[in-house]
Amino acid sequence: MPICLLAIMVIRQSFQDNREIKYILKNGVPFDATVSSIRQTDTEINGHPEVFIGLTIPREHAEPYRTIIKTVIYMVNIPQYQPGRKVKVKVLETNGRIKVALEGAQIF
Template sequence: MTTTLTTLIIGIVIVVFGLTTGLILVLNVTKRLRTGQEKMQNKKEILKFGMPAEAIIQDIAETSSRMDGRPGVRLDLLVTQEDGQTFQTIVKTYIPIIHVPKFQRGSVIDVKYIEDGAVKKVEVVDAYIP
């Protein structure tokens, strides 16, 4: 009798643990998807409503990520605003394959930016946004 009760308790613990772990996994995946969608929406808003500027690529490094077959890159940019002032920024984005030759160290690219308090959020005009 005690063996059956022990087996039943162990089974219940395993089921509860499995359900809890599954719930945590689903919540984490949902949160990551929502965060990714919010980031994409912010990128689109910057590209739609942002101030146009030019940027010099000071450094470019490929990241390990890809989106729809496009390589992810980290761009170290020197942005020149319309009034002539400059600022440094780093942008992580995805580049369509046909635009890769345009993205080299020293190249000038078009960007848009939005000032959010003391922070300037920058996006690359020719970047890939799904």
């Protein structure tokens, strides 16, 4: 029984994460971010690698915002996310927290 409960909790968290990403993509402000790092996790979803992507987002009149996001990308798109490359992101600031979503990443 505990394994079943854990599976339900993981699936529920995944749906919440996907809803939040969709909300950020719909309501966030577009920015061009620079990829600072990319590292594959040990997870694949539908054959696509899950990765950690380090991003630097320039801000007017403030220090650049640096973050790491976890997302799934198509294997053929990995060259687009190499350090130094520019990528499109959406940024949403709510309740003093900054949330970032990568445009073009897969949402499963």
